[in-house]
Amino acid sequence: MSVPFTEPLRLLTSAQAFAVAETIGTPAYVYGEDALRAAARAVKAFPNAFGLTARFAMKASPNAAILQIFHQEGLHFDCSSGYEAARALRAGIPASHLSLSSQEFPANFAELHRAGMGFNACSLAQLRRFGELFPGGSCGLRFNPGLGSGGTNRTNVGGPASSFGIWHELQGEAIAIAKEFNLNIFRIHTHIGSGSDPAVWQKVAGMNFELVRRFPSVTHLNLGGGFKVGRMSHEKSTDLQLVGAPVRQAFEEFAKETGRKLHLEIEPGTFLLANQAVIVSTIRDLVETGASGYRFLKVDTGMTEVLRPSLYGAQHPLAVVSRQPSGQTKPYIVVGHCCESGDILTPAPGQPEELAPRELAEAAIGDLLVIGGAGAYCAGMAAKNYNSFPESPEVLLRSDGALALIRARQPAEQVTQNERPVSW
Numbered sequence: 001m002s003v004p005f006t007e008p009l010r011l012l013t014s015a016q017a018f019a020v021a022e023t024i025g026t027p028a029y030v031y032g033e034d035a036l037r038a039a040a041r042a043v044k045a046f047p048n049a050f051g052l053t054a055r056f057a058m059k060a061s062p063n064a065a066i067l068q069i070f071h072q073e074g075l076h077f078d079c080s081s082g083y084e085a086a087r088a089l090r091a092g093i094p095a096s097h098l099s100l101s102s103q104e105f106p107a108n109f110a111e112l113h114r115a116g117m118g119f120n121a122c123s124l125a126q127l128r129r130f131g132e133l134f135p136g137g138s139c140g141l142r143f144n145p146g147l148g149s150g151g152t153n154r155t156n157v158g159g160p161a162s163s164f165g166i167w168h169e170l171q172g173e174a175i176a177i178a179k180e181f182n183l184n185i186f187r188i189h190t191h192i193g194s195g196s197d198p199a200v201w202q203k204v205a206g207m208n209f210e211l212v213r214r215f216p217s218v219t220h221l222n223l224g225g226g227f228k229v230g231r232m233s234h235e236k237s238t239d240l241q242l243v244g245a246p247v248r249q250a251f252e253e254f255a256k257e258t259g260r261k262l263h264l265e266i267e268p269g270t271f272l273l274a275n276q277a278v279i280v281s282t283i284r285d286l287v288e289t290g291a292s293g294y295r296f297l298k299v300d301t302g303m304t305e306v307l308r309p310s311l312y313g314a315q316h317p318l319a320v321v322s323r324q325p326s327g328q329t330k331p332y333i334v335v336g337h338c339c340e341s342g343d344i345l346t347p348a349p350g351q352p353e354e355l356a357p358r359e360l361a362e363a364a365i366g367d368l369l370v371i372g373g374a375g376a377y378c379a380g381m382a383a384k385n386y387n388s389f390p391e392s393p394e395v396l397l398r399s400d401g402a403l404a405l406i407r408a409r410q411p412a413e414q415v416t417q418n419e420r421p422v423s424w
Helices: 014-023 033-044 064-072 082-090 109-115 124-133 168-180 198-213 240-258 270-276 308-312 412-416
Strands: 028-032 052-057 076-079 098-100 118-121 138-144 184-189 220-222 263-266 277-288 295-299 318-321 329-335 351-355 358-361 368-371 394-397 403-407
Touching: 014 028, 014 277, 014 318, 014 368, 014 403, 028 033, 028 270, 033 052, 033 064, 033 270, 064 076, 064 082, 064 403, 076 082, 082 098, 082 109, 098 109, 109 124, 118 124, 118 184, 124 138, 124 168, 138 168, 184 198, 198 220, 198 240, 240 263, 270 277, 308 351, 318 358
Parallel strands: 028 394, 052 076, 052 263, 076 098, 098 118, 118 138, 138 184, 184 220, 220 263, 295 329
Antiparallel strands: 028 277, 277 295, 277 368, 318 368, 329 358, 394 403
């Protein structure tokens, strides 16, 4: 019997989930091609007054097939390290479509920049290093605007508790370094956090014009990403048209006042991917801890594939998929396969150390558990090889319904291939 998934897991049918389990094995990530393309088109429609460059924050999930789909849809790419930039180049992305905003100045930076990659200096030291390497060159400046917002404190990347970007009160020092090396500062960039409050995001967008005024050469204003996405059915997602309309108006008003028609840039990651993938896993065991305890589902996935619940207390929709559903539900704590008490898939919201039973369809060993909202910051941020589990495969559900393997399951011997024996 095939049972349709509930709305939060609408990416797959139960028959397709079983097909993944039987042909690819579990656990496995499954991305929906149609969903990815639809998200890209929604981002490209962001309201703008004088042009838009939309970049995918590739740290959210850097698989080559995903990069290629977004490249086909006309997106550019935000890289958070030199390694990410090199990875994008290997996937066939032109260097001119890459922009680097990195905590660590890459060792291969000069090579990447000469190839055409853009750059935002994220500290005064980075700006000076860029000037030493490329005097008279063009770059952007990433500022910490003094205000941040995020789904949790760990995803807030603005304000005095964040190291990201040049503190906004140090504009004078940035101007002095730019003059010293005759640099053309063509872009101002800010990013305040992942899962930002739309109202705070709009406020910071407005604050950025004060930064632009200090840099007459700036032609591009990058407002980052961080658009809130509801993974759970009761959570709301950002309406890009609604949040973007006043931003477009602000650009138009700035142009009327100054004559400067700024090009808008945005860099979403979660918005493009969060609900565009699921993880298909298998229920391996069920255990109980008495009348005052809990009923546990043990699955063959966990923090090795989706770290967010253990790290943030993040919530992901879950669905038990059975060939013989009983029609009943039970409260379960869902735990991962790692020997780690924190490997929990049903923590309390925002409280990774607290348990919150989830009412799910009655489960049996061998049934599937599908984890929704697994597209962003899951495969790209997994606890790789913990307990020596190999990396899981990634699968693309094509527009025609075919399943395409876009990353094979890591061979067990590869987990230890870089180890070197010691002679005793």
